[in-house]
Amino acid sequence: MKITSICCIGAGYVGGPTMAVIAKQCPHIKVTVVDLNEVRIAAWNDPDVDKLPVYEPGLGEIVKEARGRNLFFSTDVDGAIEEAQMIFISVNTPTKTYGLGKGMGADLKWIELCARQIARVSTSNKIVVEKSTLPVRTAEAIKDILQYTGSGVQFQVLSNPEFLAEGTAVDDLLMPDRVLIGGDPSPEGGDAIQSLVDIYATWIPTDRILTTNVWSSELSKLVANAFLAQRISSINAISELCEKTEADVNEVSRAIGADSRIGPKFLKASVGFGGSCFQKDILNLVYISRSFGLTEVADYWEQVIIMNDHQKRRFALNIVRNLYNTVSGKKIAFLGWAFKKDTNDTRESAAIYVADYLLNEQADVKVFDPKVSEKQIYADLDYLGSRDPDQNRLGLSVINDPYEVCKNAHAIAVLTEWDEFKDYDWQRIYDSMLKPAKIFDGRNLLNAQRLRDIGFIVQSIGSANVKSHTVIA
Numbered sequence: 001m002k003i004t005s006i007c008c009i010g011a012g013y014v015g016g017p018t019m020a021v022i023a024k025q026c027p028h029i030k031v032t033v034v035d036l037n038e039v040r041i042a043a044w045n046d047p048d049v050d051k052l053p054v055y056e057p058g059l060g061e062i063v064k065e066a067r068g069r070n071l072f073f074s075t076d077v078d079g080a081i082e083e084a085q086m087i088f089i090s091v092n093t094p095t096k097t098y099g100l101g102k103g104m105g106a107d108l109k110w111i112e113l114c115a116r117q118i119a120r121v122s123t124s125n126k127i128v129v130e131k132s133t134l135p136v137r138t139a140e141a142i143k144d145i146l147q148y149t150g151s152g153v154q155f156q157v158l159s160n161p162e163f164l165a166e167g168t169a170v171d172d173l174l175m176p177d178r179v180l181i182g183g184d185p186s187p188e189g190g191d192a193i194q195s196l197v198d199i200y201a202t203w204i205p206t207d208r209i210l211t212t213n214v215w216s217s218e219l220s221k222l223v224a225n226a227f228l229a230q231r232i233s234s235i236n237a238i239s240e241l242c243e244k245t246e247a248d249v250n251e252v253s254r255a256i257g258a259d260s261r262i263g264p265k266f267l268k269a270s271v272g273f274g275g276s277c278f279q280k281d282i283l284n285l286v287y288i289s290r291s292f293g294l295t296e297v298a299d300y301w302e303q304v305i306i307m308n309d310h311q312k313r314r315f316a317l318n319i320v321r322n323l324y325n326t327v328s329g330k331k332i333a334f335l336g337w338a339f340k341k342d343t344n345d346t347r348e349s350a351a352i353y354v355a356d357y358l359l360n361e362q363a364d365v366k367v368f369d370p371k372v373s374e375k376q377i378y379a380d381l382d383y384l385g386s387r388d389p390d391q392n393r394l395g396l397s398v399i400n401d402p403y404e405v406c407k408n409a410h411a412i413a414v415l416t417e418w419d420e421f422k423d424y425d426w427q428r429i430y431d432s433m434l435k436p437a438k439i440f441d442g443r444n445l446l447n448a449q450r451l452r453d454i455g456f457i458v459q460s461i462g463s464a465n466v467k468s469h470t471v472i473a
């Protein structure tokens with residue numbers, strides 16, 4: 001089937017950018033992105049592209065080019081489903097917070113709602129594409145729901161997981177390492193796969209478009225995230241050893257990454273990985289493995305999460321220990337709250353957990369992030385439920401100026417690797433801080449030697465703490 005009309009359910013970090021790029025590259029296809037969230041859809045339709053609900057470099061220009069031409073954002077889910085030949089499901093699939101699989105399995109209630117809505121509304125044949133990250137064999141449940149409608153409408157279910165990373169979403173979508181499409185081995189399944197291949201082939205070389213069976217495709221997405229996160233936990237484990245031995249984790253990363261079998265990417269030690277995907281998808285992999293009785297497999301992957309939790313906790317503890325074992329009433333300035341640079345997304349950001357530990361120690365936390373709002377920061381903290389919202393607001397405040405946030409601080413903690421942090425006037429910051437002025441660089445972002453020359457005491461992840469000779473002022 002030659003596709004001329006697409007609908008995407010879910011206008012989030014994946015649905016929005018993915019559909020914007022398809023619409024840009026395929027002007028002959030009408031692309032409608034729908035969501036229940038009216039505020040989000042209104043923001044996608046905002047004439048000022050700086051107000052789009054997702055911040056991604058380059059996204060504003062693409063939306064400007066395609067919106068109103070062949071890209072539409074709407075809350076009319078039924079209408080868009082009915083009109084489309086191909087429907088992407090790109091809704092959230094968070095970790096379950098209740099019942100069976102609580103804290104481990106994926107919550108598929110929104111996926112099922114979409115399948116039921118598609119079944120109810122459709123009057124013509126459709127190709128349904130799983131774009132959300134899903135547990136292996138979810139397509140079976142979707143097919144079940146779709147095949148008993150009694151309407152005579154035929155459905156094909158494809159898996160087409162998304163590999164974009166936030167902050168580089170546009171480049172990742174325009175030039176992906178690969179696109180993965182899983183489908184049914186039947187002739188009808190083959191036709192559906194080909195319809196989706198044809199869309200991507202408009203701009204992606206066909207040797208980068210991989211086709212598999214549905215289950216391999218679903219599972220590959222979880223496995224790709226597990227492997228990526230495993231590399232970070234591996235290097236973070238080594239960072240702790242480096243701090244004890246005067247080895248430098250950056251040098252170790254460079255040395256091992258030069259081996260072409262290992263490769264240099266994803267070996268950057270940090271305060272711990274965050275983001276909406278890694279933890280959720282590994283927990284899901286662990287849960288699936290356990291549910292098949294594969295204890296060793298589950299334990300193996302769970303260790304990636306255990307190590308990541310340890311890294312976040314030990315970063316916070318290190319701050320407390322270095323501030324003479326108490327941070328009570330001490331001002332700790334956070335540079336960064338987003339889970340990585342170039343995004344306004346804060347889901348599972350290490351900063352949230354580090355703040356929580358420090359608030360337990362009665363620290364006075366001040367936060368600056370170039371893209372994250374005060375509202376979001378409090379929402380993140382309140383969501384943890386560690387204390388009353390009032391106490392969160394008493395213990396932590398958000399300041400929209402990096403120099404103000406550092407003024408009179410006992411210590412600075414770098415939680416996100418925003419480029420602009422490197423270019424600050426560090427002498428000015430030093431002069432405004434209490435002494436000894438300490439920096440805990442959770443991203444190995446800043447030039448530690450330059451800061452030490454100014455007088456700072458710097459503790460970077462994965463290198464021994466070199467003491468400055470500054471005396472207490």
Ligand code: NAD
Binds near residue numbers: 011015093113134277
């Ligand atoms: P998101 O929370 O940003 O967006 C999901 C959207 O779906 C929300 O706006 C929500 O209102 C909407 N929605 C939920 N149920 C709906 C329904 N029944 N009808 C209409 N709209 C509905 O989530 P996201 O980050 O875009 O992630 C979506 C999926 O993609 C997840 O499965 C995630 O694991 C996967 N994924 C995310 C990333 C990423 O970087 N964020 C990358 C790859 C894959």
Ligand code: UDX
Binds near residue numbers: 162266267268271
């Ligand atoms: C990830 C996957 O990379 C992407 O393919 C998938 O589609 C969604 O999940 P994302 O979470 O957006 O993407 O960002 P990513 O660049 O993978 O970073 C995840 C976390 O790991 C961030 O907190 C980042 O700071 C951290 N990280 C990354 C490290 O600590 N060290 C590294 O070397 C790389």
